[in-house]
Amino acid sequence: MQLSVKAALASASPHDAVLLSGWVRTRRDAKSFSFLELNDGSCLKGIQIVADAGIPGSDDLHKMTTGASIAVSGKLVPSQGSEQQWEVHASSLSLIGPADESYPLQKKGHSLEFLRSIAHLRPRSNLFGAVFRIRSRLTFAVHRFFQERGFVNVHTPLITASDCEGAGEMFRVTTLPQGANTPPEQDFFGRNAFLTVSGQLEAETFACALGKVYTFGPTFRAENSNTSRHAAEFWMIEPEVAFCDLAADMDLAEAHVKDMVRTVLSECREDIEFCNRFVDKELIARLTMVAETPFQRLTYEDAVAILKASSHPFEYPVEYGLNLQSEHERFLTEKHFKCPVTVYNYPKEIKPFYMRLNDDDRTVAAMDLLVPGIGELIGGSQREERLDVLLASMARHNVNPDDYWWYTDLRKYGSVPHAGYGMGFERLLMFVTGVGNIRDVIPFARTPGSAEF
RNA sequence: UCCGGCGUAGCUCAGCGGCAGAGCGGGUGGCUGUUAACCACUAGGUCGUAGGUUCGAACCCUACCGCCGGAGCCA
Structure with a gap:
């Protein structure tokens, strides 16, 4: 019987x-x-094979070195050793593919930096096996979470012609020869085209038809950001819900994060315990806290007040109207509340054009969900559904409404309050595994100056 | 892009102006129901690249390249 x-x-x-x-x-x-x-x-652990000298295939034993692929047939029996319950007494061995002495993975630990340089072999290590099994399970759990709640999955396009979605620099997509000074009208799409930075605007159109939708796919940012939390290609989860306000949006985000954490705790236990032992000793305690504790929720204004009242020496100033810096966000979630925190109602000046203006005329219905160790895990908002207010906001942000005629159409025909958010899938993986670098939770990382493999 | 740090054996690192080193891994031999096995022997180097200072540079200086950490931007 063939067994894993x-x-x-x-x-x-x-x-x-x-x-x-x-x-x-x-x-x-x-x-x-x-x-x-x-x-x-198939799992973190290996199985012990006991191979007596002289069995068929044992002539190749000296070639069955670390990294070699083999097939084994024999009996599954209780182990005499104390460190495993079962072992296989081989009746025959077969060397499938040898691995010579240049095989770079040793039995002992390697640095994450070195393993990155052999990204084609690192899934054979304990940590990366665990990380990518968790990634797979969590992918499944994302779909399960939304499908169980009646959401419809939408495949939004990866190539887009909207050239200023306000989410950073974009990669251009073209078939024109290098260095050609050809006008965009003669390019493949008859206009400039780019890799998407977000499926949100397209998802809004589907939410305004199917009610509750979500996208889950790759997005691209051409920002020259060189940090452990940014990649040029990453996967994003973006739910969008019609007839939904900011409070319900925050409820959904909180339920979503809790569901993801509970999933890894219950369905990836062996791999998470490995991460807890070798990556972050506080991991399981923190995840358990996140699964069980209600998240804190406060306005941007209250957050600023807390930061100003604290005696913590911040490098950057805290002032109403300024963006919260990483150090501020991490202080709130790691030091002050010691749990995930959702900050909402930001000044309209520091947020993009599509966020809904609050009645105070100063703030928009935006929210950021902050978690210990990562900072911002989710950013979302209620969208501006009033055509006149949206047009005024576009004018304020120097966005040309003609480029978004289909987006403003949603506000002309049966407009409804709606809201959504984006969650970076790799950030989620960093959070649930404790792994500190985004390059180590994505199979083949694309970062500035680096697209090997 | 900015600030800081680091590039020495396959890997992790020590050496910081005077003979190129250790542990692990590899190879060979031995031993053992072993399990990050153990013991002995052994091979393995363009000290990131280019220039400069010096009698002499892995070491000091300059530039470049790469990587890491932090920041900005964000997810």
Whole structure:
């Protein structure tokens, strides 16, 4: 019977004939037999293979070094060793693909920086195996969370012609030859085109038809930002809900974060425990707190008051009308409240044109959800649904309404209050694994000056 | 893009003006129901690149490249 290592380790009873295949992590030879640790990626742990000298295939044992791929058939039996419940007594071995002495992964730990330089091999390490199994499970959980609540998934375009969505520099998409000075009318789309920085505006059109929608896909930013929390290509989750105000939007965001955290705690336990042991010793305690504690919620104005009243020495000034800096956000969530915090109602001057103007005429219905260790995990808002107010806001932000005729149309035909937010999927992964660099939670990171693999 | 730090063996690092080093990993041999096994031996180097200072540079200076941390922008 062909078994994954995960299935073999979870077996309830011995088995006379099993077949496993995977990669050798380590081998220890005795005179008359060898121990092999076999890992196939199905789970964190490997299974111990006991191979007596002389069985079919044992002539190749010396080639079954760390990194080699092999197939093993034999019996699944209780282990005599104290560190595992089951092991396989091999009846035959088969070397599938050897790995010579240049194989770069050792049995012992490597730095994350080195593993980044061998991104094609790092999923074979314990940490990256765990991170990418969690990433997969969380991808599934995102869809489950929204589908269970009646949301419709929308595939918004990756190529867009809106050239100023207010979310940073964009990559241009063109088929024109390099250096050509051809007008955009002669380009592939008959105009300038770019990789999307957000599916929000398109998602709004679908929310104003299907009610509750979400997008979950890659987005692109051509910002030259060189930090551990930014990538040029990253995945974003963007729900958009019709007949929804900011309070309900914040409720959804909080439920969403809690659901993601509970998912990894219950469905990725072994991998999360590995992260807790080797990445961040506070991880499980923090995630448990997040799953169980209500999030704090306060206005931007109250947040500024708290920051001004604190004796904490901030590098940047705190003043109403200025953006909260990273150090301010982290003080609120890590030091002051010691739990996730949602800050809402920001001054209209520091937020984009599409956010709904509040009755005070000074603030917009925006919210940022801040979490310990990461800072901003979610940014969202109630959208401006009143055509005249939206047009005034566009004018204030120097946005040409003609470029957004389809967006303003939504306000002309059956306009409704609606709201949504964006959650960076990699930021979420950093938060639930404790991994400190975005390059280590995405399979092949694209950052300024770096697109190897 | 700005500020700071770091580039020495496959990996992690020490050496900081006078013979190029250690641990791990690799190879060879031994030993052992072992499990980051253990013991012995052994191979392995353009000290990031280019220039400069000096009798002499891995070490001091300059520029560039790369990486890391922080900041800005944001998710």
